[in-house]
Amino acid sequence: MPAPLQTIRRSLLVLSAALSSLALTAPVALAAPSPTPTPTATPTATPSSSASSSATPTATPPANMSSVGGTRLGQAGTQVNLTSSVPVLPKDVTARSWIVSDAESGAVLAAHNAHWRLPPASTLKMLFADTVLPKFPKTTEHKVVASDLAGMGAGSSLVGIKEGESYTVRDLWLGVFLRSGNDAVHVLSHMNGGVAKTVSDMNAHAQDLQALDTRVVTPDGYDEPGQVSSAYDLTLFARSGLQKKDFREYCSTVSAKFPGETTKKKGKSVRGTFDIQNTNRLLSGDSDVSVYPGIAGVKNGNTTNAGATFTGVAERDGKVLLVTVMNPEKDEHNEVYKEAAKILDWGFQADGKVQPVGELVAPKNVPQASAQPGATATGEAGGDTSTKPGAGNSASAAEEDGSSGVGIALAVTGGLLVLLAAGVFLVNRRWPLPDLVRRRRP
Numbered sequence: 001m002p003a004p005l006q007t008i009r010r011s012l013l014v015l016s017a018a019l020s021s022l023a024l025t026a027p028v029a030l031a032a033p034s035p036t037p038t039p040t041a042t043p044t045a046t047p048s049s050s051a052s053s054s055a056t057p058t059a060t061p062p063a064n065m066s067s068v069g070g071t072r073l074g075q076a077g078t079q080v081n082l083t084s085s086v087p088v089l090p091k092d093v094t095a096r097s098w099i100v101s102d103a104e105s106g107a108v109l110a111a112h113n114a115h116w117r118l119p120p121a122s123t124l125k126m127l128f129a130d131t132v133l134p135k136f137p138k139t140t141e142h143k144v145v146a147s148d149l150a151g152m153g154a155g156s157s158l159v160g161i162k163e164g165e166s167y168t169v170r171d172l173w174l175g176v177f178l179r180s181g182n183d184a185v186h187v188l189s190h191m192n193g194g195v196a197k198t199v200s201d202m203n204a205h206a207q208d209l210q211a212l213d214t215r216v217v218t219p220d221g222y223d224e225p226g227q228v229s230s231a232y233d234l235t236l237f238a239r240s241g242l243q244k245k246d247f248r249e250y251c252s253t254v255s256a257k258f259p260g261e262t263t264k265k266k267g268k269s270v271r272g273t274f275d276i277q278n279t280n281r282l283l284s285g286d287s288d289v290s291v292y293p294g295i296a297g298v299k300n301g302n303t304t305n306a307g308a309t310f311t312g313v314a315e316r317d318g319k320v321l322l323v324t325v326m327n328p329e330k331d332e333h334n335e336v337y338k339e340a341a342k343i344l345d346w347g348f349q350a351d352g353k354v355q356p357v358g359e360l361v362a363p364k365n366v367p368q369a370s371a372q373p374g375a376t377a378t379g380e381a382g383g384d385t386s387t388k389p390g391a392g393n394s395a396s397a398a399e400e401d402g403s404s405g406v407g408i409a410l411a412v413t414g415g416l417l418v419l420l421a422a423g424v425f426l427v428n429r430r431w432p433l434p435d436l437v438r439r440r441r442p
Helices: 003-024 121-135 170-180 182-190 195-208 233-240 245-251 335-350 397-400
Strands: 095-102 109-112 140-145 164-166 255-267 268-277 295-303 307-316 319-328
Touching: 095 233, 095 335, 109 268, 109 335, 121 170, 121 182, 121 195, 121 233, 121 245, 121 295, 121 307, 140 170, 170 182, 170 245, 170 255, 170 268, 182 195, 233 295, 233 307, 233 319, 245 295, 295 335, 307 335, 319 335
Parallel strands: none
Antiparallel strands: 095 109, 095 319, 140 164, 255 268, 295 307, 307 319
16 A cells, blocks of 8 residues: 555544544543552562562552543453454463554554553663653763662662773663663663652653653662553653664664773783673564564563563554563463564554554643654754654664664655544644664564
8 A cells, every 4th residue: 555545544543543532431531540559479589670679569450540542441451342354362362461552653453451550670761761861972971980880679680880981871771772781770870860860850751751650769660669650651651762763773773792891901901892682582582482573672671570571663564563561470481572472463463454442642742733744853862863754774873883683774654744643632733753663684
């Protein structure tokens, strides 16, 4: 289907869903209920993102959840509009919460307990990156001092940052995205004015994104009492982050060279490097998980309290989908990735056929007027890096300095901006999603 007709078709689909929602449902709720964790077990430390000291969440979703994005998204259980032309959802998905949506239009294709407030683990680093990444140019160097690494939780995942060594901002972000390094998060947080300020900034940014299920206590996703998010909110974080060129580079990089310690050899200071690989198994693959076709990020997590969490973006045949999966009950190796892949497969089959059950709302700061053709989007750290629609393809900086595996395809279809029907907002509000990302095969 030609790109203009495809965009018009998606726009009409989302417009129809938005008008139906406004006619049949109550106004969108502006706040989610407070989390009600029940101390049913004492978690133990794990070698993943964190050890847990907080209470285990309740086993069932609360009766009342936020309805941001549509009333059905606040209802417990699976929400999907199945008709004869829509494929059946995979039956073996065990996650407590999940959501699959069209990244361009914002249409939520299906969801399960989308607004259930659960511990997010390291998927919260998407909000951290979306908040802090624009503040520092990637070439900025920072020499690490002891206070930069203070306050990390026991059992935190680390990329291997050493006191007294200098790192570029790009090094640190690769450590955040590839190895989920809490040490890299803390260094960047201290560069941003400290952990407390960064947490405050993240909470404020979550409010701006209308991610009202989220409460940040630590910037790295380490389990702490009261730190919660939802599948819906994590998807908002990913969608916002993917507007930024640097974010797209880091989250889609499979492997990279990371600076090691400086040593003396023959009287000269020599600094080596070591390899780091992305722990997102749909991006890097594993013994029981294949690289997902079209995958381009974004972030995974795993803690004692949160279980496994994952948000991914993938492109196929011109469609770009976002999926978030939180805490599968099935206890198998890489289960969160297996379930995410099944939901993505269903989404690609159903997109364009299924009536949406809700939408991803736009940030509060989106201009009221529709964006015009030729408008640009900012987002590369440290300056104006707007990408003009219709720009040609170029390789990502992820292949510089030893990075490997993934480039960023700058694939704006015909330079068109895609419609985002945004809850109670006017349906002609637009939010540009430039430079759609796809995984480039080696």
